[in-house]
Amino acid sequence: MKNRPIVFMLLAGLFCLATACSNPDVIPNFEDTNFSLVNEDGSAVNFPEDFKGQTSVITFIFTHCPDVCPVITANMKNIQSQLADTTGIQFIEISFDPERDTPSVLAKYKKLYKLNEQFSLLTGQPAEVDSLLSKLEITAIKTRVDSLHRDSSEYAMKHSNTIYIMDEEGRIRKEYPANVVPPENVIEDLQKIR
Amino acid sequence: MFSTRLFCLTVFLVTTFLIGCSSGDPEKEPVILGKIELSDGWARPAAQGQSSAVYMSISNGTASRDSISNIASPIAANAGIHETYKGENGIIGMRPAPGQVIPSGEDLYFKPNGLHIMLMKLKEDLAVGDSIDVDITFNRVGTHSIRVPVKVQQ
Numbered sequence: 001m002k003n004r005p006i007v008f009m010l011l012a013g014l015f016c017l018a019t020a021c022s023n024p025d026v027i028p029n030f031e032d033t034n035f036s037l038v039n040e041d042g043s044a045v046n047f048p049e050d051f052k053g054q055t056s057v058i059t060f061i062f063t064h065c066p067d068v069c070p071v072i073t074a075n076m077k078n079i080q081s082q083l084a085d086t087t088g089i090q091f092i093e094i095s096f097d098p099e100r101d102t103p104s105v106l107a108k109y110k111k112l113y114k115l116n117e118q119f120s121l122l123t124g125q126p127a128e129v130d131s132l133l134s135k136l137e138i139t140a141i142k143t144r145v146d147s148l149h150r151d152s153s154e155y156a157m158k159h160s161n162t163i164y165i166m167d168e169e170g171r172i173r174k175e176y177p178a179n180v181v182p183p184e185n186v187i188e189d190l191q192k193i194r
Numbered sequence: 195m196f197s198t199r200l201f202c203l204t205v206f207l208v209t210t211f212l213i214g215c216s217s218g219d220p221e222k223e224p225v226i227l228g229k230i231e232l233s234d235g236w237a238r239p240a241a242q243g244q245s246s247a248v249y250m251s252i253s254n255g256t257a258s259r260d261s262i263s264n265i266a267s268p269i270a271a272n273a274g275i276h277e278t279y280k281g282e283n284g285i286i287g288m289r290p291a292p293g294q295v296i297p298s299g300e301d302l303y304f305k306p307n308g309l310h311i312m313l314m315k316l317k318e319d320l321a322v323g324d325s326i327d328v329d330i331t332f333n334r335v336g337t338h339s340i341r342v343p344v345k346v347q348q
């Protein structure tokens with residue numbers, strides 16, 4: 001068995017992979033950090049401080065994303081509409097493209113997608129948004145969308161696909177794959193957490 | 195002497211050119227049996243300057259495979275085919291997916307979370323209730339247009 005060390009290393013590697021996969025990722029925590037953002041009205045908000053006292057369903061989008069982000073937004077709306085009682089629940093969509101997603105752009109998105117007043121769409125200074133995203137372990141990387149490279153201002157992003165539930169104390173409690181999670185799964189957890 | 199040779203050369207070139215045009219390759223034959231149909235189209239709402247996605251089914255009822263060579267819409271500065279893909283660690287992205295081929299008798303589906311027609315740099319707002327034209331050019335059958343409504347997915 002000349003190959004024993006290699007076999008061992010392979011097995012050890014597989015074991016590490018398996019444990020990494022079976023352990024759900026540790027859910028991020030704010031640890032009293034707050035972030036200065038703006039909502040779609042252009043009003044300053046302190047996140048998560050201003051959102052404590054209610055249970056929040058939080059997701060991440062950018063408005064130049066016409067395929068998967070509207071699927072995520074539709075899922076957020078379905079969670080809202082399938083909840084028998086939405087009292088004490090708020091819906092938050094944070095942009096990971098603050099350069100293009102100004103408050104007025106988010107206001108327009110909110111109107112075009114017919115999101116009601118329970119929804120807050122948040123953006124901010126790029127550095128502040130970036131540090132919030134990294135705190136929440138949300139990834140967003142610019143990518144090219146124009147195969148002919150005609151236009152460098154036209155970029156997309158590859159990004160995390162996440163819905164979080166944040167409780168009244170501002171603690172992240174649950175995490176879901178945003179575009180595919182059945183609304184009833186989120187609703188079940190919301191009923192326990194609210 | 196020189197002019198005779200030039201004349202011969204010209205005749206040769208012109209003849210070659212004419213034969214080339216009239217015989218063509220079989221893919222450009224004008225007679226096409228069956229047709230390509232576009233159906234169930236709809237588009238996402240989006241603001242001026244932003245991007246929308248268009249979804250539809252394309253069925254190739256012709257006897258040969260065909261492929262999409264161009265996408266255009268009077269409402270968008272740029273248009274093309276994209277696909278949404280899953281990367282590592284649950285990351286989602288989209289990338290160009292040009293040149294989609296549809297075999298004879300088969301359908302191609304553009305639908306959320308997958309292939310979509312991406313309209314970039316919209317010239318005006320697209321709101322629910324509007325409708326827009328999309329022109330799809332196929333290598334064999336040429337350009338087909340479809341008018342699609344703007345809708346919010348339920």
Ligand SMILES: [Cu+2]
Pocket residue numbers: 066067145276277288289310312
């Ligand atoms: Cu796209």
